[in-house]
Amino acid sequence: MLPHYVVVMKETNPDVVAYISWNNQGPEMPLTFKRIFISFGAQYKGFAKGCRPLIGIDGCHLKGNFNGCLLSAIALYANQQIFPIAYAVVSEESKDSWTYFFRCLRTALADSGRDDWTFMSDRMKRQFPGPYFEAYFWQAANAYNEWVFTKAMDKMKGLDPAAYHYLREIDLKLWTRFKFDPTICCDDNTNNFTESFNATLGLDRVLPIMTIRRNCMVRIATRQATGEEWQENDITPYAKNEIKKANDDSRFCQLHCSGRGEWEVVEGRTSFPLNMVQRTCMCGRWQISGIPCKHACRVINNNRQSPAQFVSKYYSVAYYRATYDLTIHPMPDPTQWPPADIPFIAPLK
Ligand SMILES: [Zn+2]
Structure with missing residues (x-):
């Protein structure tokens, strides 16, 4: 029923980017499923408005009644948790399938006004021999x-x-x-966050593709409600906790003023040049993560300012809310779908 599902999805969610294709192997042969790509407006627009330009990609086998692979594109939102942008089910993980996936994803992001994406994948995963x-x-x-x-x-x-x-x-x-x-403001160097998407799906063995949509719909709705409880000008709990850790560690640092916003921050026997105007510390952490490091927190507190004011916009409640501004609209079950002249197709074998 997936071709019909795509039609109903477009009726209930007009800004969805969804494609489905199937194989036609001759007049006597059944039509068979080939692949499907889905990205709701709430996903690709929310990502473009509120998330860092970082896209984690991952493929995994679908366990259950059907074969096939789930390909997904995942972002991190302002509270440093996963935000699914798009997903596809394809017959196998191959160069052809990934080309299809990226082509569809590019269509979804075409109107975002951005083209500065960084991709993260596990393609380099490999065991290297040697104990060290x-x-x-x-x-x-x-x-x-x-x-x-x-x-x-x-x-x-x-x-x-x-x-x-x-x-x-x-x-x-x-x-x-x-x-x-x-500019990505992300210091995550593993691909674990994309893999956790697959783990949280709790995929239904009978209707995996429909289950993902519902899962994404509920995920967005609950986080949208959470964001409404937070203060407009605040930073997210994740950033607050990072600041708290940096603040706790900052008391061991000593300060030497250099003038015009420049400082030498001494920690143990190491001295880190820090620039409040450029928001950089030679330890590297502030500029890579977008959250002030302990050396920066020491200077900011010394200046009687709040470290929260120096956190990247990507950790703000405003960006969180922009990410979760839109919703995935509910859909009726197949018995209530309006009739349409669309073929039934056989699933993957
Ligand atoms: Zn530092």
Whole structure:
């Protein structure tokens, strides 16, 4: 019934971007499902208005009565949790399926006025042999600045040269934090957040595609209600908690004023140049994450200002509300669908 489902979906949710295709193998053969792509206005418009320009993508097998793979595009919203932008069910994960998915996604985002997306995927997932690789890889990947990065890589070079040379071949901005684009304001360097979408779906074995829509509808409605309880000019609970942690750690820092908004913040034996005008700290954390680091919190508190004022707009309640401004409208069950001259198709085998 999926071709009919798409028609009814467009009637109830006129701004949905939805495509379905099926295989026609001759006059005596049944039509068979090929693939379906769905992105509701509440999803692609909410993403473009309120989320960082970061898109996590993931594919997983559908367990249940039908074969096929679920492809999804996931963003992080202002409270640092997942916001599904689009999903597709395809026969298999392949270059052809992903090309289809990205083509459809581009259509959905065509009117967003933005084209600065960063994509995150697990395509580099691979086991590298060697006992030291794991530890030093994560030290290097988690580094907020070049100094920490170089230290980890130097250790790896001495202990596991093959791993070192393998990593040096890969463009740094693809895997280490300190090279991430600061405009994204995201320091997440794993793809775990997209995988958690699949885990939370609780996919129905009989009607997986319809279940996802309902799940996304309810997800948006509950978060929309939550956002209405928050103060208009506030930051999200996630950002508040990050500020609290940074504030707690900031008391061990010492300040030396340099003038015109510049400071040297000393932590232990390390000294970090900090610029309040450019909102940068040499530890790297402030500009990469969009939330003041402990050194910045120390200066901001010293200036009798509030660290919340220096948090990126992407963690604001205003952006949260922009993300959850629209809703996915409810749909009737198939017995109530208006008649339409649309073929039935056979599912994937
Ligand atoms: Zn810092």
